[in-house]
Amino acid sequence: MTEEIDVQLYLQKFQGKYPQGVEGDRQIRGDLPIPFIDTTDQDIRPSTLTDEQINSWLTYAAWNLWDFILGRASEGESGLIPRQEYETVSFVQQWSTYPRFVRILVDEIGVDGLLDLAKTSRREVGTKINVTRNWAASVCPILGRGIAVDLGFHDANSKREDLEELIQFGRRLQHGTWGDGPGFVSARGYQVPALDADVLASLVDQVRPLEGQSLKTFRRFNATTELFGFMLHYDCRAGMADTGPYRLPDGRFAIVRDHFLNETAYPWAGVAEGLPYAVSQVMVFPEDKVTATVNEIQTTFTRPTNYLDFLAEGVVFARQHMDTPMSQLRVLDDAEMTSIAEACHKGTLAMYRILARKPRDEKIRDGIMVYTREFLLSHASRVGLWDKFEAEGFDTLHENATRAWPVLTGGKAQEILTPVLLFGNGFPAVQADHAGGNRPA
Amino acid sequence: MSTETLVGTGINVFTSDTVAVGKIRFLDTPDEVLDFIEEPDVAETVVISRGGTTTFMSPALMAGVAGLITLQGAPESHLGILSREFSIPCVMSTTFTDGIQTGRGETIPADGSRVRLDISGDKGQVFLLED
Known part of the structure; x- marks a missing residue:
């Protein structure tokens, strides 16, 4: 571009005029x-x-x-x-x-x-x-x-x-x-309450209080499956998607979070062997303690930022294959959540070791395959x-x-x-x- | 009696009263990350990475480091998002006023320096701890 611009101004406001948000x-x-x-x-x-x-x-x-x-x-x-x-x-x-x-x-x-x-x-x-x-x-x-x-x-x-x-x-x-x-x-x-009310209700109906060990299990599952989704999708956000916030009765709201764990379209999908295609978490929070927005690529940001400290109830569903009907979603118990988290932990390390050895151009070519296929x-x-x-x-x-x-x-x-x-x-x-x-x- | 000196300031990813104290370790390559997670004092280490993407540091996240510091990136970056999910204190785009120089001329605390991360506000602060 030929005309001079004030870079700092352009970083604060789009084309020096329009703010964020x-x-x-x-x-x-x-x-x-x-x-x-x-x-x-x-x-x-x-x-x-x-x-x-x-x-x-x-x-x-x-x-x-x-x-x-x-x-x-x-x-x-x-x-x-x-x-x-x-x-x-x-x-x-x-x-x-x-x-x-x-x-x-x-x-x-x-x-x-x-x-x-x-x-x-x-x-x-x-x-x-x-x-x-x-x-x-x-x-x-x-x-x-x-x-x-x-x-x-x-x-x-x-x-x-x-x-x-x-x-x-x-x-x-x-x-x-x-x-x-x-x-x-x-x-x-910045609100993405995409699910119809009846679909949401069928999911929220199955949440349970999260305390003690069940809360720890849930949070480890959330973190580990999300990280594996990033790794499987070559560090892009195609492996996760939040919807919500959904306002619920009694001053609560829900975020529904998908993590895609077994996208078989990619040559390296072997690191995901045995995992369900996707897991979907319903997470319930008190709306007087935390507020949430969801951005264009379905990532939640909250005020205050430590939103998981306010996680009160939750449930996780598994969709075994891409074409598994919604009627065949199954609820994961703590034992299976622990098992999936462990498999994701191992899968992430296996993928890391593969990537650490791959030539740069090969990784760029792989990434193009992911980024072009995903949409x-x-x-x-x-x-x-x-x-x-x-x-x-x-x-x-x-x-x-x-x-x-x-x-x-x-x-x-x-x-x-x-x-x-x-x-x-x-x-x-x-x-x-x-x-x-x-x-x- | 130990003293604390503010040596670094960055963007805090999530607020918490958690006290993150550990010895600094700068990780610059995937092999360094893989070697690091086999060491015995992972949970007592605050690691520094250059970038704000998540996959590079994923073994360290899963291994449960005491804290994360990056020289680039923001809370909306992938590493910011994941450090939040793992509840690992994280300060991003950190600028240090004192320390050693990396091979690229960035100033960071030397490996083995003991630091405390303050993540109680929007700004993340890194304090050097000295006996």
Whole structure:
């Protein structure tokens, strides 16, 4: 970028103007030309969009990413897994390949089928067809578009059909989960009470008081399974997902937390042998002692921060396989929780030893597989399309990802990525006067 | 009589009255982490890592170190989230005013120095303990 910016100001406010959080959401939504981050039954259906619709969405997505990523911007290096490197190459890969696979999916099940698919997040736990993917399946590849533009692969008005496809894909998923209204979590007050009341009630009905040894067992289980989920998913948050807070009677609230322990899609899944596909924890807290928000990728943050000290009741369910019906969830007793925690402990160490020996480029390639599969695999599997996706080259590295690899994984990556991730450059607007760039919806 | 000197300040991940005291150990490579968890005094050690991602330190988290200090990262970082779940006191993006230099020129307390982590407020503080 050519113009000088005040970096400190841009780190405090998006583009020097919009703050983080609820107030930032209010301000930027107030400035959007049209409220296209809200979804309606009508406006999720067209496959072409106006410039005003696209640019409203892009403007909000740029703030949303800044808002979300600012707190972790200095996360720094891993020492084990080159995560930022594989994530950024993945964004380019997703931009290059997702539009084709999303079209295959939508052609197969239609818009209404997609809405029904997204309703899964209201009816089930232990599923990756969830709010994180509603966001990631569109925002991440569209961020890849911004990187591709920044790297000079094409200009902002090229591949407009792909941009429209991905914006509408994300909006349709959001609409399936939430119905009319805003689809981004940041526009919903950082609350993710996705489960329908009857589903939630069937889970909460089985909580039990947690004290003494049962509390210790629960907390060790929570920590160990969460860590294993991170490890299995190459240090990304695809292995966990919280919903809530759900307000309950008698001044309590619940957080429902999925940890995905046995994703068989990956070559290293042997470290998870014998574990259930997912475990789902219901955790109940007194609302006069602690309050909670949940972010765009379904992670809970609380006030005060030591929320587990207030954990009062809980229960854990296991979903044995990805396709195990909700009616066949089973409650884990303390003995099985201890056994699963022990297996996760061993699995984490086994995975660590494997990763400690793997070459860096191989880990980047593995990470791209994880990050590219994670946002579409569960959707495609549910409707019987995953084998077709694989046969059509879903995992094949696109030439643009190959071109971007040395730049995004080398010493100058930060120079490129900081403006893209934090200064709004990741979501360049389309231009009305560009040939072919302005079509009616 | 022992004295305490404030040598480091960072972002506290979760508040607690827990007293985290231990000897410093800077872990810079996966092999160092794997060797460390086999040692007998893991629970009496406060480890330092450079980054705020969780997988690098996962063996140390599971082994139950006394505390964690990072030179980068924030409570929203993966290591922040996981230290909270493991209830291991954690101070992130810590800046030290006194200590030795790492190979990259970062200032940190020397291995074996005894420190206390104060995680009672939003800021995390690292105190050097000397007899």
